Amino acid sequence: MPADASGTTAAACAGLVKIYWTATGEVHALKGVDADFPAAAVSAVVGPSGSGKSSLLRILAGLDRPTAGQVTVAGVRLSGLSVARRRRLRRRLLGYVFQRPADNLVPYLTVAEHLELAARLRRGRRDHGELLELLGLAQRRRHLPGQLSGGEQQRLAFARAVVGDPPLVVADEPTAELDSAAAAALLVAVRALAGRGTALVLATHDPAVVRLSERTFYLRHGAMEAEATGREALSVIDDAGRVQLPPEVLKLFPARRARITVEQGRVWIGPP
Amino acid sequence: MSDGARVVVEAVGLCKSYRRGPEEVRALREVSLSLRAGEVVALVGPSGSGKTTLVNVVCGWELADAGRLYWPAGAGGRSWDELAVVPQDLGLVDELTVAENVALPLWLSGRLEEGQAVAAELLVRLGLAGKADRLPAEVSLGERQRAALARAMVTGPRLLLADEPTGHQDADWAGAVFDAVRRLAGAGSCCLVATHSQEFLARVDRVLTLRDGELVGAPAR
Numbered sequence: 001m002p003a004d005a006s007g008t009t010a011a012a013c014a015g016l017v018k019i020y021w022t023a024t025g026e027v028h029a030l031k032g033v034d035a036d037f038p039a040a041a042v043s044a045v046v047g048p049s050g051s052g053k054s055s056l057l058r059i060l061a062g063l064d065r066p067t068a069g070q071v072t073v074a075g076v077r078l079s080g081l082s083v084a085r086r087r088r089l090r091r092r093l094l095g096y097v098f099q100r101p102a103d104n105l106v107p108y109l110t111v112a113e114h115l116e117l118a119a120r121l122r123r124g125r126r127d128h129g130e131l132l133e134l135l136g137l138a139q140r141r142r143h144l145p146g147q148l149s150g151g152e153q154q155r156l157a158f159a160r161a162v163v164g165d166p167p168l169v170v171a172d173e174p175t176a177e178l179d180s181a182a183a184a185a186l187l188v189a190v191r192a193l194a195g196r197g198t199a200l201v202l203a204t205h206d207p208a209v210v211r212l213s214e215r216t217f218y219l220r221h222g223a224m225e226a227e228a229t230g231r232e233a234l235s236v237i238d239d240a241g242r243v244q245l246p247p248e249v250l251k252l253f254p255a256r257r258a259r260i261t262v263e264q265g266r267v268w269i270g271p272p
Numbered sequence: 273m274s275d276g277a278r279v280v281v282e283a284v285g286l287c288k289s290y291r292r293g294p295e296e297v298r299a300l301r302e303v304s305l306s307l308r309a310g311e312v313v314a315l316v317g318p319s320g321s322g323k324t325t326l327v328n329v330v331c332g333w334e335l336a337d338a339g340r341l342y343w344p345a346g347a348g349g350r351s352w353d354e355l356a357v358v359p360q361d362l363g364l365v366d367e368l369t370v371a372e373n374v375a376l377p378l379w380l381s382g383r384l385e386e387g388q389a390v391a392a393e394l395l396v397r398l399g400l401a402g403k404a405d406r407l408p409a410e411v412s413l414g415e416r417q418r419a420a421l422a423r424a425m426v427t428g429p430r431l432l433l434a435d436e437p438t439g440h441q442d443a444d445w446a447g448a449v450f451d452a453v454r455r456l457a458g459a460g461s462c463c464l465v466a467t468h469s470q471e472f473l474a475r476v477d478r479v480l481t482l483r484d485g486e487l488v489g490a491p492a493r
Contacts (some may be wrong), residue, residue, distance in 0.1 A: 090367070106365055107359055107363045108331075108333075108357055108359075109380075113380055116380060117376070120379070121367060144332060144333055145333075146328065146332075146333035146334055147332075147335070
C-alpha cells in the first residue's frame with residue numbers, strides 16, 4: 001500500500017455518477033456520491049432496493065466503470081486506466097463477495113485450492129492454516145463447495161477474498177441467503193478479518209451487519225443521505241449544498257418548498 | 273471399445289431426494305451403471321429427469337442418500353487425473369483469462385510446464401486461440417463453454433462428465449466439441465455427456481436414458 005494520505009482511508013469515492021441506458025430510458029443509479037471508507041474497518045452501505053447500493057459496490061470493486069467521478073483504492077485511482085492495468089490492480093487490491101454463495105466459488109476446487117488460487121493471483125502467503133482456523137474451516141480443507149453448508153461457503157468466499165491482505169473487500173448482501181445462526185457466524189468472521197488490516201464494505205439490509213460496522217452509509221435515490229460513526233447519524237451535505245430530508249420529514253413539505261432561516265448559528269427549515 | 277474394457281466407475285443403487293418447497297422430489301431412484309475406459313456415453317432424459325443430479329453425485333458435488341460409487345483404479349474421483357467436470361454453469365474463474373482458466377488444473381497440480389502443449393492444442397482445436405488473453409466476461413457464452421470443456425480435458429482425466437456441453441454451440445462448434453470428446457475417449461478416457469443434441473446422440477457409443485430419476489436402459493438404435 002503506498003504510504004500517502006490514504007493511510008486511514010482504504011477507498012474514496014468522489015462525485016460518482018452512474019447512468020444505465022435501458023429500453024425505457026436512462027436510469028440514474030448514482031447521482032454524485034462522495035464517501036470515504038476507513039481502512040481496516042467494517043463499513044455498511046444501507047438503503048432501500050433501487051437506492052444504488054449494488055451500483056456503488058460494483059464500481060468500488062472495479063467491476064463496473066462510473067459514468068463520471070473518481071474511485072481511489074489504497075491511493076491508486078481506478079478510473080482512466082487501461083483495461084489490462086485495471087485488471088491487474090483489481091487482482092491485487094480488491095476482493096469481491098457476491099450474494100449467492102455458489103457464485104463466489106468454483107465447484108471443482110477444494111477449500112484449500114480456492115485459497116491457493118487466490119494466493120497465486122495476489123502473490124500472497126501460501127500458508128492458510130490461521131485463516132481457515134479463524135473462519136472455522138480448518139476441518140474442511142479437502143471439501144468441495146457442494147459439500148459445505150451455505151454459511152461455510154460464504155465464509156470460504158471471504159477467506160478467498162482476503163488472502164494476500166488486499167486493502168479492500170466488497171460484499172453485496174453477504175448474509176441475505178443465510179439463516180440467522182450462519183449469518184451470525186459469518187459476521188464474527190468478518191469482524192476478525194477487518195482486524196487483520198483489510199477494509200470490508202458490505203451492502204446490507206441486515207441490522208446485525210449495521211450493528212457490527214464501524215461506519216454506516218445511508219443511500220437513498222442514488223445519493224448519500226447520511227453517514228453514521230458509532231451511534232450518531234449525520235446528514236451529508238454535497239458540494240452543491242444539497243441535503244436529503246428523511247422520508248418522514250419530507251411529508252411536512254407537500255408543496256416541496258421550504259423556508260430556511262438562520263438563527264444564532266442554527267438553520268431552521270420549515271414549510272412556507 | 274471392447275466389453276472387457278476397464279471399468280472407470282461403477283454406481284450401485286444411487287438414490288437422491290431433495291425438497292422443493294413442500295414437495296419431495298426423488299431425483300434419483302436406484303440408479304446403477306458402469307462406465308468403461310474409451311467409451312462416449314450419452315445421458316438423456318427430459319428436463320428434471322435427474323441428469324444434472326446424477327452428474328453431481330458421480331463427481332462428488334452432491335452426496336447420494338443411498339447407494340455406492342466404486343472407483344476401481346483410483347481414490348474416489350478426487351484427483352485431477354481421475355475426474356473432470358464441465359458443469360452447466362461452466363465454473364470458470366472470473367479473474368483468470370481464458371488461457372489461464374484452461375491451464376488452471378495444471379497450475380494447481382504443479383505440472384504447468386509438461387501440460388502447456390496440451391493446453392495450447394485444446395485452445396486451437398476449440399477455436400479459443402484468438403481469445404486466450406480475454407477474461408470470460410469478454411468472450412461469448414459459446415466460447416466460455418468451450419473454455420470450460422478445454423479446462424476439463426487438459427489433464428486427460430480418466431472420466432469426463434459434461435452437462436450439456438453443446439448447449440450454446442452452433443452446428444460447426446458442436447461438431448468440434450464432439451470431435452474433442454471423441455479424441456479424449458480415443459486416448460482411453462470415459463466421457464459421460466448429458467445432452468439433448470441429436471447430432472451428438474447419433475455419434476456416441478451408448479445412450480443412458482433417465483426418466484423421473486430412473487434409468488430406463490438404452491433405446492433401440
